[in-house]
Amino acid sequence: MGLRPTSRGIGLLLGGAGLVMLGVALGTVDVVRMGTLAVLAVLAPTAVLAALDPGRGRHRLTVSRTTTPNPVHVGDRADVQVLISAADPAARVRLAGLRFAEQAATDLSGGLPLRARVRRSPQQVTVSYTVQAGRRGRWPLGPLVVTRTDPFGVARSSATLGASAEVEVWPLVVPLPAPSSVLVGEPERVALGARTPSTDDASLREYHEGDDLRRVHWRSSARRGSLMVRSDERAGMRPVSVLLDLPSRTEHLEWTISLAASMALAMLEGGHPVRLVGGTRPQDAPGIGDATSWVHPTGDRARGTLLDRTIDLEEPRSTEAATTDLLAGAHLLESTGAGDDIVLAVLGPLDPAGRAALAHLADSVQGWAVVRRPAQAHGAQQTDATVDALRRAGWRACTVTGDEDLVTCWLRLLGSVR
Incomplete structure (x- = not known):
């Protein structure tokens, strides 16, 4: 609590002190009394205000x-x-x-x-x-x-x-058109190839991280030697990972996060389990321990849970730190993929290490990527090299600019060709 006299109070204090000194010098008791009263007229209200501190005591507000x-x-x-x-x-x-x-x-x-x-x-x-x-x-x-x-x-x-x-x-998000059948594909055919499942296995799929354990089909799991879960129309939807390559400059940071969040919500609302992979977060950020876990399209909080994971994303400290984050995200996708995953990546121009990591990732996932094209000539060359490397590896990729309309970027990605 701060207590201070007003300009009126300061004037009374100075005047009272002057009268006291004058009265002492002249030996006049009445003048001393007048000065003392003037000083008390400031000190007494100040003491009352201190006693009425609204934030302390038994009667606080x-x-x-x-x-x-x-x-x-x-x-x-x-x-x-x-x-x-x-x-x-x-x-x-x-x-x-x-x-x-x-x-x-x-x-x-x-x-x-x-x-x-x-x-x-x-x-x-x-x-x-x-x-x-x-x-x-x-x-x-x-x-x-x-x-x-x-x-x-x-x-x-x-x-x-x-x-x-x-x-x-x-972040700012925009509603994107529903993902086309070209992007989603046929999960069972991708996962099982030409093999026709038996009747007992027709409604089963492999366990994915975050699946409800109550769906585990123990008899089929024991026969196959791996966990199998009963699928339904929504549970059978292919899982989608949105890979973030955040720029080390703030110029396109928010645009990148907005596009990634909009893409993730479009897939979530389409019935797919979704997770965000990559990016830098403070070590003490709330929920940091489960930032890459799957969000399933069930319940009223699914959308909010996904968006909550974007709040604490921050720009990498350097280009090298951004590459480290990207490589860590690619390693996570490679080690946790189930063979039928879809990866949607929002990338910047990648160096050779980043291009190699994502090209290798295409062996285990279906990859789609938008690559930001900077204004600088050197950055544009790196963008073209990144798109070419991804397409050769089997990704579908397109280039975008960092201030482009998000819906336009999404439609260009869906219409991209290898």
Whole structure:
């Protein structure tokens, strides 16, 4: 809590101190008394304000904050409501006369003061305002700053009240057309070749990470020597991994994440299990331990779970770090693929190591890639070399620019040829 005199209070303190010194010098008791009264007129209200600290003691005020919606997409608005409540008469005394100011990250406020609506009652005060998400990430709201001035206007107190909250901002995504049959293919034919399954095995498939163990068909698993699960129309959909190659410069970072997230959602809404692979996240990011696990298209939270994994993605520290992330993602795909996986990759121009890793990956997955074409001539040459290497290895690949419409990129990918 901060206590300080107002300009009026400072004037009284200086005037009172001057009168006390003058009275002592002249030996006049009345002048000393007048100066002392002036000083006490500032110190007494200051002590009262200190005793009425709204954030401490048995009669402190309580603060609750709600944000709707939360998370929110980049560019969308969210309504914030802060409720300050007084539980007893003593707390109501502290609530009366308070002025409120809310704090918000510049990525939510645009660097401008928040325009809030305040509604008062004897028991509570409600502060309502709107924020607009300007950038993907996790951005703080609060704590609430409260100020009070004494009735004489000689002292002012300020304090923070309640805890801060967090607004999670998802990347901008656009609805993409449903994936074509050319992309999805026929999973059973790809996985089993020309072999015709027996009647007992017709509704079974190999276990994939994240499958419900209650679907395991133990008799067939024992006969085959590997876990088999009962499939249905949705469970039989081919799993899709979206491979991210994040640029080491922020210029196309958000565009890359938006395209990858939009592609992932299109496949998820088409009934496919989806996961995000690659990219850099802080070590202490929430949910970092399961960032590459499968998200199944069941339940109301599937879409949110997938988008939550994009919030903490950050640009690599260098080009070498970006290559390391890509190679780690390719290794993960190669080691966990089941032979019928689809990989959708959003890439930049790759060096020879990256091209070799993804070319080798085509032996075990069906790969589709969009490759960003930079404006620089050297980068354009690397882009062409990347697309050529991927196509020779069996990928379907196309080039895009980093500011291109996302739907256009998706349709070009679906229409690409080897």
